[in-house]
Amino acid sequence: MTAARRRELEEIFGADRVEDTPITRRLYSQDLTALSLVDRRHSADEALPDAVVWPETVHEVSRLLRWASEGKVPVVTYGGGTSLRAATMPSTGAIVCDMKRMKRVTRMDENSMIVTAEAGILGEALQHELRLVGLTLGHFPPAFYGSTLGGFLATRSAGSLSTRYGPIEDMVISLQAVLPDGSIVKTRTAPRSATGPDFNHVFLGSQGTLGIITRASLRCRMAPATRTFAAYKFADWNDGVTAMRLMMRKGLLPAAVRYSDPPETARTFARMEDEPDGNVLVLVFEGHDRRALLEASIAAEIALSCHCTQLGEEAARHWFDHRFAEAYRRSPVLAEDGAYMEVIDTAATWSRLPTLIASLRDALAGEGRQVSLYVANASSVGASVCLTVQGHTPAGEEGKTLQAIWTAALSTIRQGGGTVSYRQGIGPWQIDALKEELGVGYDLLRDMKRQIDPNGIMNPGAFGFDRTS
Amino acid sequence: MKPVLNQHFKSIEFCTYCPKMCRFACPVAEVTGHEADTPWGRQTLMHLVREGHMDFDADVAAAIYRCATCSLCTEYCDHNNKPYEVMLDMRAEAVKEGIEPSEVEEFRQFYSQHNNSYGDNLQARIKTLLPEIYFAKSSQVIFVPSGSHIVHNPSVIQDTFKIFEAMEIDHVSCHVGEVMDTGAHLRELGLMEQYHANAKKLSEALAGYKTIVSGSPTVVYELKVMYPKFGYELTPKIYHVSEFLWPFVRQGRLKVRRRLTQKAIYHDSCRLGRDLGVYDPPRDILREVLAEPPAEFARNREKSECCGGQGAFPWIDQDASIQIAQRRLGEVYESEKRLLVTACPMCERQFRLADEKLDVVDLVSVVARVV
Numbered sequence: 005m006t007a008a009r010r011r012e013l014e015e016i017f018g019a020d021r022v023e024d025t026p027i028t029r030r031l032y033s034q035d036l037t038a039l040s041l042v043d044r045r046h047s048a049d050e051a052l053p054d055a056v057v058w059p060e061t062v063h064e065v066s067r068l069l070r071w072a073s074e075g076k077v078p079v080v081t082y083g084g085g086t087s088l089r090a091a092t093m094p095s096t097g098a099i100v101c102d103m104k105r106m107k108r109v110t111r112m113d114e115n116s117m118i119v120t121a122e123a124g125i126l127g128e129a130l131q132h133e134l135r136l137v138g139l140t141l142g143h144f145p146p147a148f149y150g151s152t153l154g155g156f157l158a159t160r161s162a163g164s165l166s167t168r169y170g171p172i173e174d175m176v177i178s179l180q181a182v183l184p185d186g187s188i189v190k191t192r193t194a195p196r197s198a199t200g201p202d203f204n205h206v207f208l209g210s211q212g213t214l215g216i217i218t219r220a221s222l223r224c225r226m227a228p229a230t231r232t233f234a235a236y237k238f239a240d241w242n243d244g245v246t247a248m249r250l251m252m253r254k255g256l257l258p259a260a261v262r263y264s265d266p267p268e269t270a271r272t273f274a275r276m277e278d279e280p281d282g283n284v285l286v287l288v289f290e291g292h293d294r295r296a297l298l299e300a301s302i303a304a305e306i307a308l309s310c311h312c313t314q315l316g317e318e319a320a321r322h323w324f325d326h327r328f329a330e331a332y333r334r335s336p337v338l339a340e341d342g343a344y345m346e347v348i349d350t351a352a353t354w355s356r357l358p359t360l361i362a363s364l365r366d367a368l369a370g371e372g373r374q375v376s377l378y379v380a381n382a383s384s385v386g387a388s389v390c391l392t393v394q395g396h397t398p399a400g401e402e403g404k405t406l407q408a409i410w411t412a413a414l415s416t417i418r419q420g421g422g423t424v425s426y427r428q429g430i431g432p433w434q435i436d437a438l439k440e441e442l443g444v445g446y447d448l449l450r451d452m453k454r455q456i457d458p459n460g461i462m463n464p465g466a467f468g469f470d471r472t473s
Numbered sequence: 474m475k476p477v478l479n480q481h482f483k484s485i486e487f488c489t490y491c492p493k494m495c496r497f498a499c500p501v502a503e504v505t506g507h508e509a510d511t512p513w514g515r516q517t518l519m520h521l522v523r524e525g526h527m528d529f530d531a532d533v534a535a536a537i538y539r540c541a542t543c544s545l546c547t548e549y550c551d552h553n554n555k556p557y558e559v560m561l562d563m564r565a566e567a568v569k570e571g572i573e574p575s576e577v578e579e580f581r582q583f584y585s586q587h588n589n590s591y592g593d594n595l596q597a598r599i600k601t602l603l604p605e606i607y608f609a610k611s612s613q614v615i616f617v618p619s620g621s622h623i624v625h626n627p628s629v630i631q632d633t634f635k636i637f638e639a640m641e642i643d644h645v646s647c648h649v650g651e652v653m654d655t656g657a658h659l660r661e662l663g664l665m666e667q668y669h670a671n672a673k674k675l676s677e678a679l680a681g682y683k684t685i686v687s688g689s690p691t692v693v694y695e696l697k698v699m700y701p702k703f704g705y706e707l708t709p710k711i712y713h714v715s716e717f718l719w720p721f722v723r724q725g726r727l728k729v730r731r732r733l734t735q736k737a738i739y740h741d742s743c744r745l746g747r748d749l750g751v752y753d754p755p756r757d758i759l760r761e762v763l764a765e766p767p768a769e770f771a772r773n774r775e776k777s778e779c780c781g782g783q784g785a786f787p788w789i790d791q792d793a794s795i796q797i798a799q800r801r802l803g804e805v806y807e808s809e810k811r812l813l814v815t816a817c818p819m820c821e822r823q824f825r826l827a828d829e830k831l832d833v834v835d836l837v838s839v840v841a842r843v844v
């Protein structure tokens with residue numbers, strides 16, 4: 005970075021919140037995307053940002069973006085950097101805007117059960133504040149300890165209890181964001197409005213391409229008074245899917261409903277003493293005690309009508325207690341040279357789901373490779389599917405293998421009528437599939453991007469929009 | 474340097490591929506918001522160095538000194554990883570290679586000048602604090618005073634002996650000698666040559682006793698855990714003052730005049746809690762002297778948050794270390810006015826620096842108020 009640019013940034017942030025040392029640039033050049041992690045084993049060539057800055061106020065964010073727009077400097081917004089979709093990987097010369105110093109809870113409206121917090125707050129820090137007043141957000145994606153509110157919003161995140169509490173977009177009441185020209189937009193904190201299209205949704209899932217979200221007001225719930233657990237084993241995979249569908253159709257609202265196939269079951273319960281095997285459905289109901297018990301008993305009737313055996317509470321309790329284990333399990337696998345592990349997610353309607361799952365299994369199967377999956381986050385309409393693909397290749401081949409896995413997965417999902425991303429947003433390798441899924445909508449998205457960000461400074465490359473598109 | 478990194482292969486790789494699951498708990502990362510200050514960040518740097526993608530230079534060395542060694546990350550790690558162990562070993566490597574931050578050299582000089590981490594002549598100062606009889610060598614139990622208490626809060630040492638007297642525990646003498654500091658900060662900053670010389674002398678001086686007691690968790694941890702690790706096995710049993718006192722209190726030897734009616738909140742120090750596993754004795758003692766049991770921080774015991782004073786971190790970044798203490802104090806301000814009680818001189822100092830108006834009291838001084 006030139007000395008003049010550095011000086012300009014220092015004018016906004018002060019010298020101690022602008023950094024361009026090699027180690028800082030290097031650490032901010034990567035996220036947790038499997039493709040880049042395996043590539044890094046064999047090469048150190050990465051696009052490095054010019055500098056990293058840490059705003060503390062919305063006005064600093066505004067000054068940064070105005071400055072960047074004037075100088076046509078790319079800006080990458082960085083939350084926790086836990087994206088699996090290369091969402092914070094900067095282009096060379098970018099300024100990374102790390103939001104984690106904007107992390108205050110600015111308002112706790114216990115009466116209306118709304119919390120307002122700055123976008124850089126970590127998931128657990130926000131939940132901690134809510135816990136102290138007997139509330140919960142109910143948003144628990146596995147990497148929640150390491151990721152931020154801004155990241156949840158910008159990727160349309162969903163968590164392990166989203167069946168009951170909804171994914172992040174269901175929680176957002178209003179937000180504040182800074183546009184690339186430095187102007188600050190705020191939406192109104194009201195239970196609902198009919199004031200034209202909902203601008204919250206412009207920023208939800210925008211992956212840092214339209215501006216920087218600086219604050220959000222979110223709907224909270226009462227911390228659950230009780231929790232009930234149940235688990236069922238199905239001899240026939242499709243019977244379990246049917247049981248889930250029937251439960252959701254009846255209007256049951258479990259906090260978690262998670263149905264795993266045998267390899268996923270083995271992984272999930274590996275640390276249990278009497279671990280279950282086979283196709284296992286875990287149910288967790290929580291909230292008001294009488295309602296939770298009643299819902300659990302209706303769920304049991306439905307499950308048993310679908311030819312299953314009852315496993316008791318333990319397995320469900322185990323899953324709940326270790327529900328973040330999914331996030332830890334990458335490390336022991338990826339620590340080995342030649343090993344790869346990727347998580348692919350989609351969602352489909354009940355009518356399409358069984359066939360889609362069967363085709364995904366076929367498409368992804370391969371020599372020396374394990375494919376496991378679970379169905380979760382259900383509604384009366386359908387559910388999400390999360391697949392983990394893991395295996396070994398000769399060292400150096402991991403990237404190619406992952407690319408091939410993605411190609412197969414995306415084409416199967418498209419043919420099977422699923423969405424190319426259920427949560428986490430879109431990585432560069434999903435752009436073609438995104439274009440096909442959005443159709444004309446993709447052109448509209450590009451037009452909107454041009455209108456809001458004419459200089460193309462915000463997260464260039466994301467959604468396939470480079471600086472001139 | 475490579476062999477050390479290879480020895481920590483698993484720890485380094487697990488963190489490198491981890492979605493930063495403990496970062497919210499890392500006090501340094503929380504106050505700076507910098508990825509290099511997370512356990513993931515520091516370990517990723519080690520990974521890059523090990524893989525040959527990055528040099529082990531002064532910048533990397535500076536990053537590895539930015540861990541307060543509070544061990545809270547391990548509490549949230551499914552793999553029971555201990556990133557701080559890597560950092561400590563690599564600091565010694567940085568010193569060997571002469572790339573340690575300038576603050577480390579400043580500390581080395583400071584230590585050489587005073588023969589301790591706190592300044593002042595501890596040997597002379599301790600003699601002014603207690604009557605001569607406490608320095609008699611005939612006793613089997615030796616109290617090793619904290620250098621921090623001697624310099625910053627000497628009344629705690631006087632209170633300790635006042636309690637011993639009140640409880641008729643008359644067999645404890647106070648350590649005084651050429652070496653008054655365990656050298657914990659030397660080790661924590663990677664100055665291993667000086668650490669060994671210091672540890673050898675102090676362990677020899679303490680060898681003849683049956684029991685060692687200290688009001689400083691740092692002292693207890695160093696003598697009990699680190700000295701043996703580095704080859705200085707001590708035969709005496711080693712206790713924190715709260716562990717030492719509790720059996721006497723239980724026997725009814727503490728005659729409480731009137732329980733304190735002031736409300737209090739107890740802070741677990743990292744060394745005393747996570748590193749030594751001492752959680753209950755301080756609370757049990759407080760219950761005997763307070764009218765109302767001490768309140769708890771929302772994150773307490775194993776999950777207690779650091780005061781920023783651990784691991785010689787204030788020597789590396791005093792501002793950040795104080796911000797860490799202020800962060801911990803947030804909860805104390807939110808509630809009605811309370812005494813903040815700890816059983817660690819380092820925490821007391823940090824909290825006082827963070828807010829001089831705050832009523833921070835050592836556990837023994839609380840007890841001394843009622844005997």
Ligand SMILES: Cc1cc2nc3c(=O)[nH]c(=O)nc-3n(C[C@H](O)[C@H](O)[C@H](O)COP(=O)(O)OP(=O)(O)OC[C@H]3O[C@@H](n4cnc5c(N)ncnc54)[C@H](O)[C@@H]3O)c2cc1C
Pocket residue numbers: 035036080081082083084085086087088091092103123124145146147148150151152153154155156157158159160161162163164210211212213215216217218330331332334427428429463466492
């Ligand atoms: C093991 C593992 C499991 C995961 N499981 C899930 C899961 O179950 N559900 C799920 O939803 N996700 C999951 N993720 C993905 C990831 O944790 C989420 O996408 C998370 O929301 C990202 O948050 P972050 O703060 O880390 O954002 P980052 O990774 O820092 O950023 C993600 C994107 O959001 C943008 N962004 C960040 N903050 C802002 C802001 N304030 N304003 C505008 N744009 C911003 C960035 O520019 C980037 O494009 C998982 C990740 C891992 C590693």
Ligand code: SF4
Pocket residue numbers: 335487488489491492493494495496512513546547549550551552553554555556
């Ligand atoms: S210590 Fe454990 S939780 Fe923390 S980064 Fe390392 S592997 Fe992850």
Ligand code: SF4
Pocket residue numbers: 498499500501502511512539540541542543544545546547556557
């Ligand atoms: S020991 Fe404490 S300061 Fe060091 S990395 Fe772990 S949590 Fe952070």
